[in-house]
Structures are given as structure tokens and as C-alpha cells.
Amino acid sequence: MLKKIIATTLVLTCGAAQAQDDVLEEVIVTGIMETDGYYEMPAVTLKKQGDFLVQDVKMINDTRDKKMREKEIRETLLALAESAKKQGDMQLSYGDEFLRTLDPKDKSLVFTEDRSRADTSYFYFSVKQKVNPQISALEQEASLEKFIKSAKKIGRTELDLSGEADLSIVNPEKYRYEVIKKIAEENNTLRQAIGQSCDIQLDGISNRVKWQRSGIIDLVIYIPYRTQLNCKQQQ
Numbered sequence: 001m002l003k004k005i006i007a008t009t010l011v012l013t014c015g016a017a018q019a020q021d022d023v024l025e026e027v028i029v030t031g032i033m034e035t036d037g038y039y040e041m042p043a044v045t046l047k048k049q050g051d052f053l054v055q056d057v058k059m060i061n062d063t064r065d066k067k068m069r070e071k072e073i074r075e076t077l078l079a080l081a082e083s084a085k086k087q088g089d090m091q092l093s094y095g096d097e098f099l100r101t102l103d104p105k106d107k108s109l110v111f112t113e114d115r116s117r118a119d120t121s122y123f124y125f126s127v128k129q130k131v132n133p134q135i136s137a138l139e140q141e142a143s144l145e146k147f148i149k150s151a152k153k154i155g156r157t158e159l160d161l162s163g164e165a166d167l168s169i170v171n172p173e174k175y176r177y178e179v180i181k182k183i184a185e186e187n188n189t190l191r192q193a194i195g196q197s198c199d200i201q202l203d204g205i206s207n208r209v210k211w212q213r214s215g216i217i218d219l220v221i222y223i224p225y226r227t228q229l230n231c232k233q234q235q
Contacts, residue, residue, distance in 0.1 A: 026099045028054060029167045029213045041212065044183045046175055046221040050167035052091075052128040053144050053217065054099070058160040062120040069121050070111050072155035077104035079152040080127070089130040090147055099126065099168060128168065137216035141165055167217060172209045175221045179209065183225065190227070198231040 029050060059076065063069040077092070081104050084090035092102040102109075102125055114120040129144045144165055151159060187200050204225040212220045 026051070026093075026168050026170045027172065028097055028099065029169060029211060029219065032213050032215065041220065042222050042225060044179070044186045044222065046179050046182060047214070048175065048219050048221050049131050049133055049217050050213070050219050051170040052130055052168040053140055053165045054093070054126050054128045054168050055144050055148060055165045056124065056126050056162040057148060058162055059123045059125065059157060060114075060120065060160060061122075061155065061157045062117065063156045064119045066113075066119075066121070068155070069119070072157050073111050073121065073123055074104055074109075075154040076152070076157040076159075077102070077123075077125070079154065080104075083147070083151065084127070087147065089132070090144075091128050091130075092125060093128055094125045099128070102126075124162075131167075131217050137218075141216055165216075167213050167219065169211060169219060172211055172221070176209050176223070179221060179223050180205075183223070187227065190229075194229065194231070198229045201228045201230060202226070203228065 059073055061069045061073050061076075063072055081092050081102070084092055092104070093099040094102045109123070111121045111123045114122055127144065127148050129140060129147070132140060135143075145161065148159060148161060153159065183202070187202070191198075191200060202225055204223070207224045210222055210224060212222075214220045
């Protein structure tokens with residue numbers, strides 16, 4: 001568990017930002033934040049839950065005929081998409097850092113031939129589950145895994161789960177002014193503590209919103225900013 005840190009310095013590293021015209025749609029957040037990451041974050045942060053749990057999947061098929069192989073892969077994707085639609089909180093997507101909706105009927109999808117295994121093709125994609133604040137993180141993680149493992153597989157198609165589930169956040173900039181409000185509240189508290197003899201200067205307000213994963217479905221949202229105190233000497 002992360003411990004609360006009391007800083008005694010008059011220069012506080014934190015975060016700042018302003019609205020941006022362009023926004024990121026859905027971003028993958030990989031790995032749980034380590035202790036070093038905590039120390040590097042600003043004093044003012046916002047705790048939120050992510051939007052989706054995201055499980056990477058490798059679909060493999062070794063049917064000898066290439067056309068039949070790709071047909072079985074596509075039909076498995078179609079069956080999985082139909083199951084996701086019925087369940088309601090599941091979706092198929094693809095992409096590395098940024099996720100895009102996966103349409104199994106999309107003719108531009110590329111099924112890669114495995115050079116190390118004869119007559120074998122594979123396709124990487126993700127199954128994502130909408131985070132539900134009413135259900136425990138472990139239950140949601142188990143539900144996602146069960147959904148994938150129980151999928152209907154056509155022909156010689158197999159599904160291989162790649163590592164643990166990641167977390168995604170949709171449009172991180174939506175939290176900008178919530179973070180800025182907390183920064184303003186912190187500065188008001190700071191002013192009350194040190195008195196009116198010091199001016200508070202914020203640098204970095206134009207920085208973008210950043211985030212770190214702090215749990216299975218939890219995120220820490222922040223803006224990298226710097227607070228500097230300019231204190232007048234008493235006469």
C-alpha cells in the first residue's frame with residue numbers, strides 16, 4: 001500500500017493544463033504503477049476507475065488450406081462478436097496503444113502467416129469489458145477470462161490469452177477541469193497555511209492530462225505542473 005508523503009520543501013512538483021482541441025479516444029494503460037512512479041507524480045491527483053478491462057488474444061488456426069484457414073478465423077471472430085453483443089458489456093477491438101473497434105466483416109483485416117509453423121495463420125485482437133463499479137475487480141477480471149475461454153471456435157481455430165488484462169481509458173482529457181479544480185483547492189489551502197506574504201505561481205497548466213494504473217481497474221489521473229512560492233521578506 002502506498003504511504004502518504006509529507007513534503008517540507010517550498011517548491012512542489014505537480015501538474016497543470018488547459019483544454020485541447022484534439023483528444024485521444026481510447027488509450028491502453030499497461031502495468032500497475034510501481035513505488036518509483038508514485039514518487040514522480042504530483043501532489044495533487046485524481047482517483048478514477050478505467051473504462052474497460054482489455055484482454056489481448058492471439059487467434060491461431062492451422063487448417064492446411066489457406067482460404068479455409070482464413071474463413072475459420074473470420075467465422076470465429078463473427079461468433080465471438082455475436083456473443084459479445086448478446087452479453088452487452090463486451091466488445092472486440094484491435095490496435096496496440098490506441099484501440100479501434102473490430103468488425104469481423106472488414107475485408108482489410110490481415111491474418112498473418114506463421115513463418116515458424118507450416119500452414120498456420122494468426123491474428124491479434126482484444127476483448128474488452130466495460131468496467132462496472134458495482135462489481136469487484138477480481139470478479140470482472142474472471143468474467144472476462146471466462147467469456148473468452150468459452151468462445152465458440154470454428155474448425156481448427158484456437159484462442160491464446162496473452163498475459164494479464166490491461167486497462168483502457170476513453171478520452172483522458174475529460175478529467176482536465178476536475179484535476180484543475182483540485183489543484184486550485186490545494187493552492188487555497190497552501191495560501192491559508194503560509195499566509196498572504198507569499199505569492200503562488202503555477203507553471204505547466206497547458207500540459208496534457210496523464211495517468212497511471214494503480215490497481216486492476218483503478219487509475220490515478222494528474223496534470224504535471226509546478227507550484228512555486230515567492231515569499232516577501234518581513235521588514
